[in-house]
Amino acid sequence: MNRATLQPCDLAVDTPAGSGRLCFERVALVGKPNASGSAATLARVVDFLHAQGCEVTLEHDTAQHVGALGDRVADVAGIGAHCQLALVVGGDGTMLGIGRRLAPWGVPLIGINQGRLGFITDIPFDGFEAVLRPMLGGAYLEERRALLQAGVWRDGVCEFETIAMNDVVVNRGGAPSMVELRVEVDGHFVANMRADGLIIASPTGSTAYALSAGGPLLHPAIDGWVMVPIAPHTLSNRPVVLPAGSTIAIEVVAAREPSAHFDMQTFTSLLEGDRIVVRRSQHVLRLLHPLGWNYFDTLRGKLHWNEGVVA
Template sequence: MTLTTDTRSALSRSSRPLRFAHVVIVGKYHAPGARHAVDEIAHFLHDEGCDVSLEQETAANTGLHQYPALDVAAIGKACDLALVVGGDGTMLGIGRQLARYGVPLVGINQGRLGFITDIPFDCYRETLRPMLRGEFTEDARALMAATVWRDGHCVFEATALNDVVVNRGGVASMIELRVEVDGHFVANQRADGLIIASPTGSTAYALSAGGPLLHPGIDGFVMVPIAPHTLSNRPVVIPAQSEIALEIVSGRDASANFDMQSLTSLLHGDRIVVRRSEHALRLLHPVGWSYFDTLRKKLHWNEGG
């Protein structure tokens, strides 16, 4: 039998040693079909020669107990790669926790948009096979470290990959925020709120509020007012090395959200301080991945040309 060039190339790739020997799967376990998807991918990884574990909540909620169940600390210590099966929310949740351990992550999209879970489920096999053997593009994403200060004491802290959002409560009135950058007064802004977003988060809430798209390679954050009282209050891009401080001057029932996954209530005089985290998320993409391909597909831009 004569092998074609493509067949020889495929055999050569599959015979290469594994770059990632121990892979953990993190699943969107409450979604319909999640158990089947996680089980199918686990079998695929096993057939490729990987040791396979499940994140402990994924294991508990899917009932797949034939694989070791690991908490975040154990994943950080033992695993070479985390495979996230779900949507961007699933990636945000586990990504913030694993960033401190330097574990790289790959996203398989079972959600709706999938800006950072960018491998379609229906082609994960042919995409993951070369990635497991070292054929990938690495993409470092900045995180934000946020703290809330009250009467000189830190009362809340969180890490955010997408955004930190300070907004008003359910009452129909604005809040007023004193905004400082690196200790310099910027303005007192009256608005429904203010978003501080990373390049990753620039395609999320910040985009819907009129903010710009920031390429992941840009070392900066963007401040985007939500429905400002003064229409000249526009989005501003800030160097990522800066410290941004917001003080609650007036307004009722204000709160701070971090990636829309954790929340704390705010009082008058509270200060929310946001700076770049010392950790970064390591995202892996297939060879040939392009940020602009992602934007074009997910935002339904004209695909001509």
């Protein structure tokens, strides 16, 4: 499911200038909220897309901040119904915010990095034109990444449900005490765990909070999740890699002010007895990369491996 493959262009149209073929004629543009200088940055991208013959739809919240720079303004549903591609200008947080919301429509995404790391926004803004031009013409690698579906259940009723690209985190909130969590996988009891919290991360999220908590890096092609305790009371509670087909249930046994976070962007308060159920989403994230992209090149660059070593 997560393997990167070269995709043929089946949406090709002639560009007005006759200089090439377009795989994506209707492109949505999503910017980083409240970023300094974002209007000028996005205007440059819009001008480039227009020069390629693309119709540009500005995402509604982005337009609220920078103005209507494109041909249209639309919310997420409008983008999903109309656009063939979403171009995200910002960091991984910007991609997380729009990617999980667009996933139900199957719109592919390209990330232009203006953040700090850029694990999934992998095209540098400087010189983006030379990289993006052949991608718009169909020269790209498509990677499909699995997503998490998470719900909070209280007294047998689902109170909240959402999609997560990176992770689902149950933690102690602001209280200076541990939480006690009962963990089940596919209905089988695993452990009662006392810790600051517990992370369920996708391979995409294995380079995020799960990594800082001591979890392993999962290659995006691995069909699995990683379950990582945060500062566990029992040191033998270690990260566990689980099949992506598993259903993971986390029950809050005892806690003060517990909470659940989804991609660290959506938050909900929890009560004792609440169950957080995590499973694979029916939707996937479609990421497009330039030809020649490689996951290990990304890791080496972003994590500064081999610095000072001559290859």
